[in-house]
Amino acid sequence: MDDFQYHAPSSVDGVLSALRGADDGKVLAGGMSLVPVLKLGMAAPSDLVSLRNVPGLSDIEDHGHCLKIGACCTHAQVAASSVVQERIPALAAMAGRIGDPQVRNCGTIGGSVAHNDPAADYPAACVGLGATIITDRRKISSDDFFGSMFETPLEEDELVTAVCFPIVDRAAYAKFENPASKYAVAGVMVAEGDDGVRVAVTGAGAGVFRVAEMEAALADDFSADAVSGIGVSSDGLLSDNVAGAEYRAHLVTVMAKRAVEACG
Amino acid sequence: MSDNGSNGTGFIGASLKRKEDARFLTGRGRYTDDINLPGQLYAHLLRSTVAHANLGSVDTSAAEAAPGVHAVFTGPDMEGVGGVPTGWLIHSKDGSPMVEPAHPAMAIGKVRHVGEIVAIVVAETRDQAREAAALIDVDYQDLPAVASLEAARADGAPLVWDEADGNLCYDWEVGDRAAAEAAIDGAAHTVSIDVVNQRLVPNAIEPRAAIGNFDPTTGEYTLYTTSQNPHLIRLLLGAFVLGLPEHKLRIVAPDVGGGFGSKIPHYAEEAILTWTAGQLARPVKWTSDRSEAFVSDTQGRDHISTATLGLDEDGKFVGLKVSTQANLGAYLSTFATCVPTYLYGILFAGPYTTPAIYCEVEGVFTNTVPVDALRGAGRPEATYLLERLVDKAAAATGIDRVDIRRRNFIREFPYQTPVALQYDQGDYDATLDLALEASDWDGFEARRNEAAGRGKLRGIGISTFIEACGIAPSAVVGSLGARAGLYEVGSVRVHPTGSVSVFTGTHSHGQGHETTFAQIVAETLGVDFEAVDVVHGDTNAIPFGMGTYGSRSLAVGGTAIYNAVQKVIAKGKKIAAHLLEASEEDIEFADGNFTVAGTDRSKSIGEVALTAYVPHNYPEGLEPGLEETAFYDPLNFTFPAGTHVAEVEVDPETGEVELVAVTGADDVGRIINPMIVNGQLHGGLAHGIGQALLEHCEYDDEGQLVTGSYMNYTMPRAGDLPNFNINHNTTHCTHNPLGVKGVGEVGSIGVPPAVINAVVDALSPLGVTHIEMPATSQRVWQAIQAAQAQD
Numbered sequence A: 001m002d003d004f005q006y007h008a009p010s011s012v013d014g015v016l017s018a019l020r021g022a023d024d025g026k027v028l029a030g031g032m033s034l035v036p037v038l039k040l041g042m043a044a045p046s047d048l049v050s051l052r053n054v055p056g057l058s059d060i061e062d063h064g065h066c067l068k069i070g071a072c073c074t075h076a077q078v079a080a081s082s083v084v085q086e087r088i089p090a091l092a093a094m095a096g097r098i099g100d101p102q103v104r105n106c107g108t109i110g111g112s113v114a115h116n117d118p119a120a121d122y123p124a125a126c127v128g129l130g131a132t133i134i135t136d137r138r139k140i141s142s143d144d145f146f147g148s149m150f151e152t153p154l155e156e157d158e159l160v161t162a163v164c165f166p167i168v169d170r171a172a173y174a175k176f177e178n179p180a181s182k183y184a185v186a187g188v189m190v191a192e193g194d195d196g197v198r199v200a201v202t203g204a205g206a207g208v209f210r211v212a213e214m215e216a217a218l219a220d221d222f223s224a225d226a227v228s229g230i231g232v233s234s235d236g237l238l239s240d241n242v243a244g245a246e247y248r249a250h251l252v253t254v255m256a257k258r259a260v261e262a263c264g
Numbered sequence B: 001m002s003d004n005g006s007n008g009t010g011f012i013g014a015s016l017k018r019k020e021d022a023r024f025l026t027g028r029g030r031y032t033d034d035i036n037l038p039g040q041l042y043a044h045l046l047r048s049t050v051a052h053a054n055l056g057s058v059d060t061s062a063a064e065a066a067p068g069v070h071a072v073f074t075g076p077d078m079e080g081v082g083g084v085p086t087g088w089l090i091h092s093k094d095g096s097p098m099v100e101p102a103h104p105a106m107a108i109g110k111v112r113h114v115g116e117i118v119a120i121v122v123a124e125t126r127d128q129a130r131e132a133a134a135l136i137d138v139d140y141q142d143l144p145a146v147a148s149l150e151a152a153r154a155d156g157a158p159l160v161w162d163e164a165d166g167n168l169c170y171d172w173e174v175g176d177r178a179a180a181e182a183a184i185d186g187a188a189h190t191v192s193i194d195v196v197n198q199r200l201v202p203n204a205i206e207p208r209a210a211i212g213n214f215d216p217t218t219g220e221y222t223l224y225t226t227s228q229n230p231h232l233i234r235l236l237l238g239a240f241v242l243g244l245p246e247h248k249l250r251i252v253a254p255d256v257g258g259g260f261g262s263k264i265p266h267y268a269e270e271a272i273l274t275w276t277a278g279q280l281a282r283p284v285k286w287t288s289d290r291s292e293a294f295v296s297d298t299q300g301r302d303h304i305s306t307a308t309l310g311l312d313e314d315g316k317f318v319g320l321k322v323s324t325q326a327n328l329g330a331y332l333s334t335f336a337t338c339v340p341t342y343l344y345g346i347l348f349a350g351p352y353t354t355p356a357i358y359c360e361v362e363g364v365f366t367n368t369v370p371v372d373a374l375r376g377a378g379r380p381e382a383t384y385l386l387e388r389l390v391d392k393a394a395a396a397t398g399i400d401r402v403d404i405r406r407r408n409f410i411r412e413f414p415y416q417t418p419v420a421l422q423y424d425q426g427d428y429d430a431t432l433d434l435a436l437e438a439s440d441w442d443g444f445e446a447r448r449n450e451a452a453g454r455g456k457l458r459g460i461g462i463s464t465f466i467e468a469c470g471i472a473p474s475a476v477v478g479s480l481g482a483r484a485g486l487y488e489v490g491s492v493r494v495h496p497t498g499s500v501s502v503f504t505g506t507h508s509h510g511q512g513h514e515t516t517f518a519q520i521v522a523e524t525l526g527v528d529f530e531a532v533d534v535v536h537g538d539t540n541a542i543p544f545g546m547g548t549y550g551s552r553s554l555a556v557g558g559t560a561i562y563n564a565v566q567k568v569i570a571k572g573k574k575i576a577a578h579l580l581e582a583s584e585e586d587i588e589f590a591d592g593n594f595t596v597a598g599t600d601r602s603k604s605i606g607e608v609a610l611t612a613y614v615p616h617n618y619p620e621g622l623e624p625g626l627e628e629t630a631f632y633d634p635l636n637f638t639f640p641a642g643t644h645v646a647e648v649e650v651d652p653e654t655g656e657v658e659l660v661a662v663t664g665a666d667d668v669g670r671i672i673n674p675m676i677v678n679g680q681l682h683g684g685l686a687h688g689i690g691q692a693l694l695e696h697c698e699y700d701d702e703g704q705l706v707t708g709s710y711m712n713y714t715m716p717r718a719g720d721l722p723n724f725n726i727n728h729n730t731t732h733c734t735h736n737p738l739g740v741k742g743v744g745e746v747g748s749i750g751v752p753p754a755v756i757n758a759v760v761d762a763l764s765p766l767g768v769t770h771i772e773m774p775a776t777s778q779r780v781w782q783a784i785q786a787a788q789a790q791d
């Protein structure tokens, strides 16, 4: 890892000005994605600006129609939160299955959405539940936020401050893990709420995507049988040493079915 | 004294807490990277990024000018220094010696695998060395690479070595080909199998490290290194590479965090660091990181085999023929050549009476990281093939899987196999019975039905196996091509006040020798466990030794220590006889006391020791002091054996395999410390389960390592493992005084076929007859798809 300047300001403004003052500054949250990237020499930012001293970014607030989860909430915090467990149990369960305990105790929701790893779980949770990403300057709907792998509309100096999840009628997440990394090989969030039915898939493609055919079928008949016959095309799906595109496509259907079953 | 050396103090056979854990568990172990010498510099090794290329210019000028840099060396700078040697000469069928290419410590002219060392950069700090190395401009002129056995043996394949036609290092055989073929031809049934034994990365928790040091005033070199066998390193590095006499070369292998075979070989890094320290007259340290370890630690396994077993109408095995291709990697590592030959082909009798056996092995060069021993080394590959084949034979003949094994068990000992080994002892029925009972084998159908109700396919699998451990009688291995003896050395120094230092040529890197060996000495010498400390890992402290591998430390090293204790007791009797004014023949030794037979007159070991060092009243002509050394060359291999049973549940929708139960019934010989033995079994089982279900080292066609990190190389984790149901049925080895056999490799040898047999059993209702390791979800799903497509 190359040397960098380390900053730990105590306000959002402080973070933003540190970023703007740097040649090539990067936000550091839990470091679970960023530090490995640095160690492998895949990035060498001049400055790292830590969020650890910024107050108020780790709150979980119940706003009635939605839960607002601060960007610096760790996965462990979300998983253990009684509010989340009660209001959106699928989200708490999803967070509780990210990586391993070390990762869950460091990794944050803000880091996860900002990083937009194609195999991460939060993108499916956000898109599936219809969440809104809140930054220091705007609100972005999940459908517009998650691009292809590692792409988001965030500006260089833009900070995710929270994610708002609407309360849905029912939702569940089913995940088939990569046995080595524990990331999703195919993870499917199914939710039914004011917005109708949403089916969001992570891990299988170059970025999170929705499956319209499944959503329509479930809107008609919210049952496992409704999706068990719906396949997704393997064209354009990821392929690696753990799972080829065809197997991934198969897993998407199986996970969708299991998520629907788990919705009860 | 009871048989096998017990003095009745109860140390042998007790689960004493490990002496070494006080420092390991509190983070106070002292590993190579923890050592820092005054004036120490840091090295970064620049490694090839391509699998096969001519080396054009290697421009180091910018690196040499970089801040903090003291020196940059490349292969040609070390020209004239010897190459890295191979420890075992194999001969081909036609009697010709194997192809043994040059192995320069750093690449000269060509690189042959990703990770091969191209240059060393030495600087004031680690970061400076690494940053400077990035400035070296290497002109890699790419050559086509062969990254797999298939590619390397294909017609017209590119050559890793010009002198190795067809990329063949050797074409070796053991056993009687004509007899095996005739038996198979005349057999009532024949069963064949093609199996792959996939390549694994050893993944010791401590990455390798080395510090070279040179003292110009004495001309002495010191190398601190992560090794399982410091004296072997001194021999190879001193005599073959650097041309240094033993008294000017000290090797220290301090605490070492796991080896699994990957820290046996003498590595180029050790030669480069020692040589560089001499050039600069400064200590130089190198520490591998995990990514580097993936492309520079020797890897394991990597066989493709085809085999045929002949059976008579009663299911008795009449002949076995095995043809194997073994991937050796790009360079011959220390034991690379013997692992797939003399540690493999001679295992094919297993626990069975098969009268005619033949095995041929092609050792093949590829543009991949060199292959060497990995926990079990050759024996897991043989056992996996044999136990898969036996299951197939059961399926083909309709004979029950357990029954077919029983029909073929060896029951008379000693037993001479048709492939060189002579088993001294064993009771295979006993471990089989124990495993069947402990695993509730007979109750399995109920569990299968219950699982079916949950939509799961449940399967059960078994393997019955032997190992050859306690490596090895020197004359035997010498006649087979070993370039070293494989005896062991133990020294016992009784101090004036009766405390004891034990010096062993074996090396402990997780095995708990400091505890087990202390238990042996405490018991046989009748002293307190706390009064005994074990010293290992420093060629300046230890008389000599061959190190730790092949489950040899207790059987060979422990016996050497035991024999040294017997010498101490013999001398002690002389001293005691003098003090007690009795004749030496009348002195009996028990519980730490020398007693005149039939009297209550005695002297304790402490009194005798004090007399030996303060010899005022002392036998005439006897040397003072109480310290003895024994060299022990084993008479035979030891033969641990056992039965492993695995139970799995397969999710037919996803192909996911869950391992739900593992039962072991093992005969590892006499048990000194049950807790340590069970720990070794647990670790070995985890390792074997990793191979069966999770681990796979994969290269792409260009020779790039695809699985170069823990994001895609799957190590077994606690959550992947069930609670192990471990059982023991012990028979004693007949040819060492402790009756011990060895335990370190049992799990990785015995369990993989049990797991795969269980997976195949689960899938057999669907028509699946074989699945390769690792049985990943995708593989299982594909096998189910293929079987269904056939219907």
Ligand SMILES: Cc1cc2nc3c(=O)[nH]c(=O)nc-3n(C[C@H](O)[C@H](O)[C@H](O)COP(=O)(O)OP(=O)(O)OC[C@H]3O[C@@H](n4cnc5c(N)ncnc54)[C@H](O)[C@@H]3O)c2cc1C
Pocket: A026, A027, A028, A029, A030, A031, A032, A033, A034, A035, A036, A051, A071, A097, A098, A099, A100, A103, A106, A107, A108, A109, A110, A111, A112, A113, A114, A115, A119, A120, A121, A122, A154, A158, A159, A160, A161, A181, A182, A183, A184
């Ligand atoms: C072994 C392992 C296993 C894992 N398994 C899983 C898994 O199963 N599922 C899964 O979803 N994830 C998994 N992860 C990833 C982990 O969840 C992410 O690393 C984590 O969520 C990212 O958050 P972080 O706080 O660590 O971000 P960091 O690593 O600190 O940052 C990641 C990126 O986001 C940027 N960033 C961080 N916070 C903000 C912010 N508030 N605003 C703008 N930009 C920001 C950073 O600049 C950086 O570019 C795993 C990671 C590891 C190491």
